[in-house]
Amino acid sequence: MSWDFRIDFENADAVTAEVLRRLRERRESLARIPAAAVRRGVFELQALVQKNIAGLRRTPGAGSTTPTMIRSVTVRVGEEDGRTVGEVGTHLLLLLWLERGTGLHGPKKRKYEIRPKNKAGLFWGAYTPDGRPVIRKKVLHPGIKPRRPFARAAAAYLPRFVSVVEQEVAKEARN
Numbered sequence: 001m002s003w004d005f006r007i008d009f010e011n012a013d014a015v016t017a018e019v020l021r022r023l024r025e026r027r028e029s030l031a032r033i034p035a036a037a038v039r040r041g042v043f044e045l046q047a048l049v050q051k052n053i054a055g056l057r058r059t060p061g062a063g064s065t066t067p068t069m070i071r072s073v074t075v076r077v078g079e080e081d082g083r084t085v086g087e088v089g090t091h092l093l094l095l096l097w098l099e100r101g102t103g104l105h106g107p108k109k110r111k112y113e114i115r116p117k118n119k120a121g122l123f124w125g126a127y128t129p130d131g132r133p134v135i136r137k138k139v140l141h142p143g144i145k146p147r148r149p150f151a152r153a154a155a156a157y158l159p160r161f162v163s164v165v166e167q168e169v170a171k172e173a174r175n
Helices: 012-026 035-058 063-072 093-100 149-174
Strands: 074-080 083-089 112-114 122-127 133-136 139-141
Touching (some): 012 149, 035 074, 035 083, 035 149, 063 093, 093 149
Antiparallel strands (some): 112 139, 122 133
């Protein structure tokens, strides 16, 4: 039975290939990743993603939903095709938008339109020279740049995961 470690984001195959390449560099005879390493790895990666999200608190677009975003990062460890697979993810679309970006900075590469749902117009945070608020019927928003809390965590965690696998292989060898 063999084990696998997978990180799901835009280029998951490249990350998985990089993990395996680094493991082979350190230990050519390593044929599998122990299940204990996968379990440890996903929980450590979850903590790192949550730390990255907590750092978004001071950035525009994160707002007061940061604690909700932190709590939404979950871990799933299971069997798939005879391998132990660990996944770190979320159900929140806001985190997908923060990962990939929106508008000009997102996959569609164009501004998006914001229209009021329940009011006649949108207050856009500005005032006319005579002190009246600026109200708009619609606004073209340029979008937000990707903050990539998952991708940055995965890239930062990769060297640590190699050492976690080596520790778990050593534990198995002693038993």
